[in-house]
Amino acid sequence: MKTFTEDIASKLIDGKKVSLSIQEDLKKQVEEIKANGGKIPHLCAILVGNDGGSETYVAAKIKACENIGYQSSMFRFPDTVTEDELIQKVDAINHDPDIDGLIVQLPLPKHIDVDKITNYIKPEKDVDGFHPVNLGKLLLGLPTYVSATPFGIMQLLQFYNIETAGKHCVVIGRSNIVGTPVSVLMSRNTNPGNATVTLCHSKTKNLKEIALQADIIIAAIGIPGFLKGDMVKEGAVIIDVGTTRVNAPETKSGWRLKGDVDFDAVALKASFITPVPGGVGPMTIAGLLANTMKSAKKEIYK
Secondary structure, eight states, rough: OOHHHHHHHBBOOOOOHHHHHHHHHHHHHHHHHHHTOOOEEEEEEESSSHHHHHHHHHHHHHHHHHHTTEEEEEEOOOOOOHHHHHHHHHHHHHTTTOOOEEOOOSSSTSSSSSSHHHSSOGGOTTTTOSSSHHHHHHHEEEEEEEHHHHHHHHHHHHHOOOOOOTTTEEEEOOOOTTHHHHHHHHSSSSSOOEEEEEOOOTOOOTTTHHHHTOOOEEEEEEOOOOOOOOOOOOOEEEOOOOOOOETTTTTTSSSSOOSSSOHHHHHHOOEEEEOOTTHHHHHHHHHHHHHHHHHHTTTSSS
16 A cells, blocks of 8 residues: 555656657757757846845746756846836847847836836737736637746646546636636647636635636645645646745744645545646746747747
């Protein structure tokens, strides 16, 4: 008989492994580009303030670029930066032919209009996939940059051969970054896809009853431990998008990442489940890198 630890280990979806596989493929593409004297992909990040989580995420993205041979650059601003100053920098990057992809790390200070900044990035350099043009293309099923986290989720489902056609997928959270685009992707006539999707949010009534009907649950509501064991049926596939920092005095840093899923309780019932960290997070980086390659090769915007 399997121990609790062995049983859970057999259900884990290893996002780090899948991300490294994608990055290895991109690395080979970079080597081919170099051999043919082509342009090396260049990803640029803008970081505002000193948010610990943002620092960690940007550092991981820059390191990943180095590992696969991309060029990378980062521009830092204090949290007192004005909207106009930020827009001026975005505009300069928009017109820099050497830079293929631009990400503005979120969150931004409250005095900055996030939508205004996002919308100012040229769609062809919006490798985060947040621009209304790219989101609109996603909705219409046209070639575009798929938002990095939804891209990662779909890649995980594909890698682990998780059946989605005809399944009931419940998405908890309706953000334009994760919930809404992944609900579109899961309902599309593709593989993975062809699921019947229910998009839930903070105003959804009887959410527990709806979740109990789900074959696949994608939790992206941003509330640590929101999805409880009694909200999940036996054999469900659980994708946990949450990455909230919670206090953890026992750790060296004083904090740890916690997902939107009550992991220990839910994992007992799940057939597959993503851990936090190590699940969806690494796949978001893979999505950014894949989109940057598409930008460098002019695969979306000629």
